[in-house]
């Protein structure tokens with residue numbers, strides 16, 4: 001027989017169970033909403049850019065990804081040296097003729113690149129392009145036998161010296177009042193290829209955050225930034241592949257590496273994908289602006305740093321200056337570390353390799 005007391009107890013238990021069920025449902029809903037991860041892809045700067053972003057609102061994440069891509073397109077329109085209509089191309093066409101007024105952003109970028117040149121004693125130099133062109137002209141790659149230049153050999157010392165006269169960041173004339181850039185010699189040019197991609201990635205992250213997306217990964221062909229955490233609540237995992245996996249003629253000195261990153265950027269400068277082939281010989285696409293020759297010592301440098309701009313500059317510069325000077329340089333960039341091939345690891349790099 002049920003008494004009023006036991007009926008009350010049954011009712012209370014039922015209420016407790018119902019509340020518990022509702023709570024469990026809410027938690028599941030919350031977790032399920034948190035784990036919403038969206039991906040976007042766009043072709044910008046001549047490469048495929050991937051954005052992964054997590055959050056709870058599908059429309060808001062999609063909107064943030066689209067605005068981030070638009071921002072990267074804007075930077076490309078201003079700073080690309082492949083686009084005829086970019087500000088950088090205008091500066092090149094006006095070399096030796098007249099100063100060119102540019103956007104505040106391009107002006108600031110050139111100022112920043114000059115600072116990096118000073119900081120690295122000229123190892124980083126955006127005016128290196130005429131030298132890159134001199135070496136690239138000699139390549140047989142992409143040419144039919146009839147098109148291969150008769151001088152299909154590395155440039156002579158004389159040619160290098162003549163071209164070096166067009167190189168030097170200290171030749172650039174900036175007018176902050178008019179926001180103008182002037183290259184005083186005909187044939188000079190500016191190449192932001194070693195820095196603009198990193199900057200564009202940082203800007204994409206800034207836009208995503210401004211739209212409330214705190215957790216995201218922006219990958220511009222290996223120049224990437226990992227913001228916050230992934231959908232499992234852990235640091236983002238980035239796999240660096242053994243670059244020689246496909247090239248069996250090389251001795252394997254590398255291995256696949258797994259990095260765990262939160263609010264960190266990583267970039268790689270390597271000569272295994274981009275290089276200049278002359279007479280069957282591979283030359284690095286990064287040149288030492290002081291000698292006018294492609295760098296030789298390091299095949300690849302991977303840098304982890306606080307911003308993608310810094311990582312981009314550092315990976316190029318360390319390729320030029322080598323491991324020892326690279327270690328010295330790191331002291332000026334807090335929290336940065338690098339991994340180089342042939343195998344070398346700076347202090348602090350293993351921190352990103354550990355399982356979190």
Ligand code: AMP
Pocket residue numbers: 123124125126128132191192193194195268269270285286287288289312315316320
């Ligand atoms: P990255 O792949 O970021 O290291 O950039 C390489 C690109 O930067 C090359 O394709 C060149 O256009 C340019 N570059 C080559 N050598 C230098 C240098 N010493 N300083 C600045 N830019 C360079």
Ligand code: MG
Pocket residue numbers: 193194195267269311312313314315316
């Ligand atoms: Mg770079």
